[in-house]
Amino acid sequence: MTSKYKGWKEIAPAGVCSKSSRTFLTGDWKTYTPILDLEKCIRCLICVMFCPDGAIIWVPDKKDIEFDMSFCKGCGICANECPTKAIEMKLE
Amino acid sequence: MANIIKQKMMALAGDQAVAYAAKQSDVDVVAAYPITPQTIIVEKFSEYVANGEVETEFVCTESEHSAMSASLAASVTGARAFTATASAGLALMHEMLFVTSGCRAPVVMAIANRALSAPLNIHGDHSDSMAQRDSGWIQMYAENSQEAYDSIIQAFKIGEDSNVLLPVMVGLDGFTLSHTLENVETLSDEVVQQFIGIRKIPNVLTHEDKQSPFRLDPKNPMTMGPIALQNYYFEFKRQQEEAMKNALEAIQDVNKNYGDLTGRKYGNGLVDAYNLKDAEVAAICLGSTAGTMKTIVDKLRKEGIKAGLLRIRTFRPFPSKAIKSALRNVKAIAVMDKSMSFGGNGGPAYHEIRHVLYDSESKPFIVNYIYGLGGRDTSPTQLRTIYDDLQQILKNQTIEEPIKYLGLRE
Amino acid sequence: MTAKEWKFTSKDIANKPDLFLSGHRACAGCAPATVLKLVMKATRGPTIVTEATGCMEVVSSIYPYTSWATPWLHTAFETAAANASGIEAALKIMKKKGRISKEHVDVIAIAGDGGTFDIGLQALSGAVERGHDFLFLLYDNEAYMNTGIQRSGGTPHGAATTTSPAGRAVPGKLEYKKPLADIMIAHDMEYVATASPYYWRDLITKVRKGLEVEGPAFLHVFAPCPRGWRSNPAKSIEYSKLAVETCVFPVWEAVNGEYKLSIPSKVLSLAPQRKKPVSDYLKGQGRFRHMFKPENKALLEEVQRITDKRWQKLLKKCNLP
Structure with a gap:
């Protein structure tokens, strides 16, 4: 029987983790998607601070924020906390 | 037997012999809690610390549960850790014994074997360590103080073997051995340290797909003690069983090498x-x-x-x-x-x-x-x-x- | 860089690489996840984290995945502080013996309210008494959420949990929340503080201050749990603000036992009219829904009474009128 999982001889002892959770995408959990209105956004980064999933990233080169939908769980904290109401949660 | 190393005869009770062996084994961290009939071990070790005779962090914990937790944490940080307990103390450690073996931390622990309550009884029997026989620890039982001394030294060598990486408990009968003065042949500090060596940390595969030392090291971040579910838990338990099999070899090798050095062999070690x-x-x-x-x-x-x-x-x-x-x-x-x-x-x-x-x-x-x-x-x-x-x-x-x-x- | 020198601007923080990584499996809207992310942004160098069993431990370490980009150890529920003791002792002696580099390594022990108020309290008290150099971080979501919302010593009066359900005879938890931070101050600790993630800059500054203490420091962080509180996930951070604004969870710090209100709570002491009624915080949370029934009016009043009483007591400790 072949398995997608490794055998006991192939893995490190004691459950030492072998993969970063950044390779485990949680984006498909969401039912609501944040939509950012760049016109309204004042780049205060409040949403970056509060996102529990690190799914909002400040890109210094672009001087802008980006949503990483592969991790966003659609909780809506960003929309709730945005001081200029620049984020809207839309049903997927 | 011409090559047997010169030794010094000392009059030591079992507990004292154990403490002396731990002292000579260049232990980094001792985290312990007092309990009869083990107390002499931690008392004696505290004296070594107080007199500056050892380079050891002595953590006088508020319970045996924390003593084992701290020993385990020190061990996975890379330190050589030692503790001692008995009876109710070992029972209180029960949960952490499994975690320690599961984390593959080669902690060495002396057990001054004692009865379990109730009724309360401070005297010797094997109820305490026998109740932990499935905890994933190597278990050795000494016949006399000499063997208690020798076994503690050997235990570090056995547990830290990269094919083993398991914690070891060495039992000595409460009072019969722990409190009875015997003549014990002792090695010099140098010989003991040469025999055990500085703890070697093997490399294991970590999450950046690289080989890193098997310890908590800020330069090579490692996640230890995670949650492993139905898909992997079983595999880790099978690894522990393999380590136990490897320990059969390691114990015999160490018994032989130690015997060649000192003239004292305990059967084949097993x-x-x-x-x-x-x-x-x-x-x-x-x-x-x-x-x-x-x-x-x-x-x-x-x-x-x-x-x-x-x-x-x-x-x-x-x-x-x-x-x-x-x-x-x-x-x-x-x-x-x-x-x-x-x-x-x-x-x-x-x-x-x-x-x-x-x-x-x-x-x-x-x-x-x-x-x-x-x-x-x-x-x-x-x-x-x-x-x-x-x-x-x-x-x-x-x-x-x-x-x-x-x-x-x- | 000391807490005073580091500005903790939002851009500073956003630019600093995460040590608590995305891809963890916390529920949507989990404030403890926000707390951990922010806490790890406050580190000042090499840091080892040890965590008690609980939500955040489980969601961040489902084998083979890990959300930790720093060395991390979990052993059991009640052992966070004991583990920190062992790690700190090991680092100290290994440095002394030249087995590892002399660079300072911070140790953070993290536990939820169950692992701190209840099962982990003995180990915490012992580790603090022994004076180990570590920061104990409590993320308080006010119940055993990981096992399915059972009451803990940190669950507030009146809250409905699965082991303190709001029934016909007993309206939720009868007992009051244990004043844990005060218990820690009674250990004569150099630094004890409370924080709320809404006031993120205050939180991060306090983490940094705690790390800078040479010895044990304790930080109690309020961490709303939408799953256990039966609240809207989008409002988790808002609740952490309302808890401060109603004085249900004031934010303060005590350096060598000298209590001092932090700004968000200080404002309320200066302008008491801005202090909101507890109902503003309680409403919308399913765990308090029963308190708004007419027959439970007394319970609601009791929560207001105990909140006011504790707030007055705190003001006194801060030498405020």
Whole structure:
């Protein structure tokens, strides 16, 4: 029987983790998607601070924020906390 | 035996011998909590710390549970960790014993074997460590203070072996050994440290797909003690079983090398056979009882009775092969248990010995003697009845009472 | 860089690489996840984290995945502080013996309210008494959420949990929340503080201050749990603000036992009219829904009474009128 999982001889002892959770995408959990209105956004980064999933990233080169939908769980904290109401949660 | 190293004779009680061995083993962290009859170990070690005789962080924890948690954490940080406990203290550690072996942390722990409550009893028996026999720790039982000293030194070498990486507990009988002064041949600090060496940390595969030292190291972040579910937990348990198998080898190697150095070998490291080669009747025991039993065997031999003794030095991993081989010619066997497995039809050693001999060709008679609970003294006269019974069994070719309580009032 | 020198601007923080990584399996809207992310942004150098069993431990370490980009150890529920003791002792002696580099390594022990108020309290008290150099971070979501919302010593009066359900005879938890931070101050600790993720800059500054203490420091962080509180996930951070604004969870710090209100709570002491009624915080949370029934009016009043009483007591400790 072949398995997608490794055998006991192939893995490190004691459950030492072998993969970063950044390779485990949680984006498909969401039912609501944040939509950012760049016109309204004042780049205060409040949403970056509060996102529990690190799914909002400040890109210094672009001087802008980006949503990483592969991790966003659609909780809506960003929309709730945005001081200029620049984020809207839309049903997927 | 010309190459045996020069040693210094010291008068030490078992606990003192253990503390002295730990001191010489260049232990980095000792996290411990007092409990009779182990207390002398931590007291003695505290003295070494107070007098600047050791380079050790001594963490005087608020419980045995925390003592084991701190020892485990120190060990996975890369330190050599040592602790000691007994009885209720070991029972309180129960949860963390499994975590320690599961984390593959080679902590070494001395157990001054003592009865478990209730009723409260501070004296010697094996109830405490036998209750932990499935906790994933290597278990060794010393016959005397000399062996307690030697075994602590050996335990670091065994547990830290990269093919093993398991915690080791060394049992010494409460009061009988822990508090009794004996002559102990001791090595110099240098020789001990040379024998064990500085703890080597093997590399393992981590989450950046690279080989990193198996410890908490900020330069090579490692996640230890995660949650592993139905898809992986089983594999980690199988790894522990393999490590136990590897320990059988490691214990024998260390016993041999240590023997070559000091002139002291404890059988093959796993079991210690006494007059077994041609024995027809044999007793099997653990710990200090073996000393008395050997004198009884000598007496019986003088009477022309083919008696022998097998002392199980290593109870985990259970040395099935060595036991089977040592007992291959014996016709009637008495297994002595200094603990009970309530409702389990005999003591733990009895279970395991019967299990090992189930598929032996000779099919010897096997009986069980529960003795010495709560420190109850068992006299040589009482012990001798074991051999008398075995001879009777051989004569009648039948067992009348498979499980007996030695020294118990009806 | 000391807490005073580091500005903790939002851009500073956003630019600093995460040590608590995305891809963890916390519920949507989990404030403890926000707390951990922010806490790990406050580290000042090499840091080892040890965590008690609990939600955040489980969601961040489902084998083979890990959300930790720093060395991390979990052993059991009650052991966070004992583990920190062992790690700190090991680092100290290994440095002394030249086995590892002399660089300072911070140790953070993390536990939820169960692992701190209840099962982990003995180990915490012992580790603090021994004076190990570590920061104990409590993320308080006010119940055993990981096992399915059972009451803990940190669950507030009146809250409905699965072991303190709001029934016909008993309206939720009868007992009051244990004043844990005060218990820690009674250990004569150099630094004890409370924080709320809404005031993120205050939280991060306090983490940094705690790390800078040479010895044990304790930080109690309020961490709303939408799953256990039966609240809207989008409002988790808002509740952490309302808890401060109603004085249900004031934010303060005590350096060497000297209590001092932090700005968000200080404002309320200066302008008491801005202090909101507890009902503003309680409403919308399913765990308090029963308190708004007419027959439970007294319970609601009792929560207001105990909140006011504790707030007055705190003001006194801060030498404020």
